Amino acid sequence: MAASNQPTDLDNVPDAILDEETKGFPVVWLLPLVALLVGGWLFYKTMSEKGPEISISFETAEGIEAGKTQIKFRDVTVGNVDSVEISDDLKRVVLTATMEAGTEPYLTDASRFWVVKPRIGAGGVTGLGTLVSGAYIAFEPNTKGKRERTFVGLEKPPIVSQDKEGTRYRLRTETLGSLSVGSPVYFRQFDIGEVTDYKLADDFSYVDVGIFIQAPYDSYVREKTQFWNAGGVNVSLDASGVSVEMESLVAVLSGGVAFETLPEFADSPLAKQGTVFQLFKSRAESLERPITKVITYALKFTGTVRGLNVGAPVEYRGIRVGTVKSIMLGEDPQHEGVVSPVVIIDIEPQRTMQYRDVDESDEVTRREAEEMQVNPQQRIEFLVKKGLRARLQTGSLVTGQLFVDLDIFPDAKPANIVKSGRYPQLPTLPTSLQSMLANVNRILNKVEQSDIEGTLANLNQLMASVNSLASALERDVPGLTGELGSTLRAANSTLAAIETTASADGEIGGQLQDALRELGAAARSIRVMAEYLERHPEAMLRGKSGNP
Amino acid sequence: MRARDAGLAGCHTCGLVLHLPASGHTHCPRCGADMHFRKVNSVSTTWAFLLAAMIAYLPANLYPVMTVTSFGKAQSDTIMSGVMYLFLHGDWPLALIVFVASVLVPLLKMLALVYLLVSVQRRSHMRKQQRIRLYRIVELVGRWSMVDIFVVALLAALVNVGAIATIEPGVGAIAFTVVVILTMFAATSFDPRLIWD
Numbered sequence: 174m175a176a177s178n179q180p181t182d183l184d185n186v187p188d189a190i191l192d193e194e195t196k197g198f199p200v201v202w203l204l205p206l207v208a209l210l211v212g213g214w215l216f217y218k219t220m221s222e223k224g225p226e227i228s229i230s231f232e233t234a235e236g237i238e239a240g241k242t243q244i245k246f247r248d249v250t251v252g253n254v255d256s257v258e259i260s261d262d263l264k265r266v267v268l269t270a271t272m273e274a275g276t277e278p279y280l281t282d283a284s285r286f287w288v289v290k291p292r293i294g295a296g297g298v299t300g301l302g303t304l305v306s307g308a309y310i311a312f313e314p315n316t317k318g319k320r321e322r323t324f325v326g327l328e329k330p331p332i333v334s335q336d337k338e339g340t341r342y343r344l345r346t347e348t349l350g351s352l353s354v355g356s357p358v359y360f361r362q363f364d365i366g367e368v369t370d371y372k373l374a375d376d377f378s379y380v381d382v383g384i385f386i387q388a389p390y391d392s393y394v395r396e397k398t399q400f401w402n403a404g405g406v407n408v409s410l411d412a413s414g415v416s417v418e419m420e421s422l423v424a425v426l427s428g429g430v431a432f433e434t435l436p437e438f439a440d441s442p443l444a445k446q447g448t449v450f451q452l453f454k455s456r457a458e459s460l461e462r463p464i465t466k467v468i469t470y471a472l473k474f475t476g477t478v479r480g481l482n483v484g485a486p487v488e489y490r491g492i493r494v495g496t497v498k499s500i501m502l503g504e505d506p507q508h509e510g511v512v513s514p515v516v517i518i519d520i521e522p523q524r525t526m527q528y529r530d531v532d533e534s535d536e537v538t539r540r541e542a543e544e545m546q547v548n549p550q551q552r553i554e555f556l557v558k559k560g561l562r563a564r565l566q567t568g569s570l571v572t573g574q575l576f577v578d579l580d581i582f583p584d585a586k587p588a589n590i591v592k593s594g595r596y597p598q599l600p601t602l603p604t605s606l607q608s609m610l611a612n613v614n615r616i617l618n619k620v621e622q623s624d625i626e627g628t629l630a631n632l633n634q635l636m637a638s639v640n641s642l643a644s645a646l647e648r649d650v651p652g653l654t655g656e657l658g659s660t661l662r663a664a665n666s667t668l669a670a671i672e673t674t675a676s677a678d679g680e681i682g683g684q685l686q687d688a689l690r691e692l693g694a695a696a697r698s699i700r701v702m703a704e705y706l707e708r709h710p711e712a713m714l715r716g717k718s719g720n721p
Numbered sequence: 722m723r724a725r726d727a728g729l730a731g732c733h734t735c736g737l738v739l740h741l742p743a744s745g746h747t748h749c750p751r752c753g754a755d756m757h758f759r760k761v762n763s764v765s766t767t768w769a770f771l772l773a774a775m776i777a778y779l780p781a782n783l784y785p786v787m788t789v790t791s792f793g794k795a796q797s798d799t800i801m802s803g804v805m806y807l808f809l810h811g812d813w814p815l816a817l818i819v820f821v822a823s824v825l826v827p828l829l830k831m832l833a834l835v836y837l838l839v840s841v842q843r844r845s846h847m848r849k850q851q852r853i854r855l856y857r858i859v860e861l862v863g864r865w866s867m868v869d870i871f872v873v874a875l876l877a878a879l880v881n882v883g884a885i886a887t888i889e890p891g892v893g894a895i896a897f898t899v900v901v902i903l904t905m906f907a908a909t910s911f912d913p914r915l916i917w918d
Binding site for chain 1: 737739740742745746747748749750762765766769770772773774776777779780784792794796892899903910
């Protein structure tokens with residue numbers, strides 16, 4: 174560019190003013206230094222705040238997200254899942270998680286992890302909150318145990334958290350019944366424990382059930398305490414009728430166990446942790462004393478035994494003394510060569526001990542009880558001579574079940590215990606139905622034999638006298654009717670007279686009509702006044718003004 | 722011929738053309754502003770800012786920019802994780818925009834400044850036109866990276882619906898702001914006249 178075309182005023186350019194020399198350290202280099210320091214401190218802080226890394230394995234990673242799922246204890250986040258991987262043998266899922274700093278002492282081999290997600294179990298529905306917030310892993314720390322970094326997660330939440338106090342026992346039962354993990358344990362219908370686990374015994378002969386009873390209720394469990402299965406609904410139809418029993422709705426649905434210590438054993442020692450108890454099928458069964466001594470008899474009945482079940486009670490005047498053991502066929506005692514039912518019963522003398530209301534001061538009952546214990550067969554023989562017989566009776570009209578009834582019949586035909594055959598036979602009497610039929614037969618026979626002809630002749634005579642009475646009446650009645658007729662006519666005329674007086678044309682009628690008209694007018698004027706008052710309530714005080 | 726060779730320089734503040742001595746610290750007679758032929762310590766200052774920005778760039782990407790807490794579930798996202806999330810959920814145009822604006826632009830800015838500085842220090846005479854154009858772009862585009870921070874700040878301030886949704890800014894957002902501001906300073910402190918010196 175040619176500067177010569179422009180006027181050059183280069184010499185008129187003003188001068189800049191000199192300052193003192195100051196040379197300072199370029200402050201700007203502090204910036205990268207500060208950036209470095211801050212970055213370094215951030216990094217250090219992150220590294221030092223990092224807690225221990227652990228791995229937990231589960232069967233499935235359902236509901237778990239890498240980087241998002243949290244590990245919580247009492248709803249406080251104590252860790253985070255970093256990654257989710259499948260194990261080498263493809264059988265489990267391994268989660269790697271970072272816990273908060275300071276959790277090292279709580280990560281031992283006794284600590285437990287499980288996934289909290291919505292579950293429906295014996296105790297109810299749990300984990301509903303996770304529908305909204307997403308599943309998380311619950312952590313139960315335990316300082317007792319070896320420090321550990323690799324864990325196996327539980328598939329189900331533990332039944333009892335380890336900080337609950339109580340005692341564990343084991344129950345033996347033939348069948349599991351309706352028990353499941355978490356089924357409640359009741360004491361006087363209070364839910365004070367639960368079933369923790371169950372397994373088949375090693376020899377498969379019984380089921381071993383573990384229960385946990387919370388403190389302080391475990392002090393009620395003594396060595397002689399009896400446990401029974403209180404689950405489901407117990408419906409029994411037997412000779413004593415229908416009975417329905419259930420412990421609670423929860424027990425109906427998820428099974429349950431109940432226990433009781435009989436007062437006479439209330440002072441027996443406390444049961445230790447891990448004591449094994451027998452689990453009875455029902456409360457009634459638990460109260461039964463074990464029957465070890467039985468005397469078996471056979472009963473031959475000629476009629477039908479339909480309605481009699483094996484296990485039906487044998488009662489003496491209403492008190493149970495035995496059980497029907499089996500029903501077979503045997504020779505009919507009355508008809509040769511024909512078979513008829515034979516009922517085998519077990520007399521259980523120990524049952525009479527259960528009735529604690531036995532009056533021990535009564536000499537006779539005490540002797541009876543003694544003799545039944547010492548030599549029951551002899552005692553029964555003696556009673557048979559006195560008239561002890563067996564019958565089938567209807568136990569319940571509802572179910573139609575029969576039971577064996579023993580009773581003393583002084584008028585019965587003398588009989589003895591027949592000793593032949595496998596079991597000694599007690600003499601029997603036919604059932605009530607049969608005896609009723611027998612009675613009817615007797616009545617019919619009686620009727621047959623009675624003097625019917627004589628009765629008929631008497632009836633004829635009766636009819637004849639009735640006839641003569643009727644004809645006598647016939648003669649006298651017209652006279653009576655004539656008198657009746659005149660009375661009626663007089664009544665008629667009186668009624669007619671009343672009618673005319675009361676009608677509108679008569680004197681009374683007209684007066685009545687006038688009175689009615691007056692009443693109507695009075696009612697109308699009262700109504701008008703009421704309407705006026707409604708519009709002008711002040712008229713009550715001031716009187717009627719000119720306004721309508 | 723450069724103005725410097727003639728001993729002339731213009732005041733940065735009021736524009737008055739002055740005659741400067743060859744050495745010494747002077748100031749403008751009209752407005753009092755310090756006078757320099759070139760920006761003071763342009764290269765070293767620019768390097769300082771640039772290095773600080775590069776150091777700050779690491780936490781900006783490693784630490785979460787924003788934490789969204791919804792129904793008790795907290796979700797932290799770094800810039801890259803946000804980009805990946807958008808991309809994987811089918812919103813790839815948005816992912817692209819976020820990637821370009823939050824990752825590419827600051828990176829390219831820093832690289833461009835490094836290139837300019839190195840080229841000036843080695844007194845290279847090549848591609849002067851392209852270099853000045855590059856400088857202009859860096860200066861213009863630089864401030865637009867702040868949009869990212871504004872988005873985070875607005876979200877954090879507005880989305881405060883308690884348990885339903887709450888957004889909090891993270892350390893990464895602060896670091897990212899620092900990066901943007903420092904690169905802006907770096908660009909300002911670079912004297913483009915050095916390209917022709």
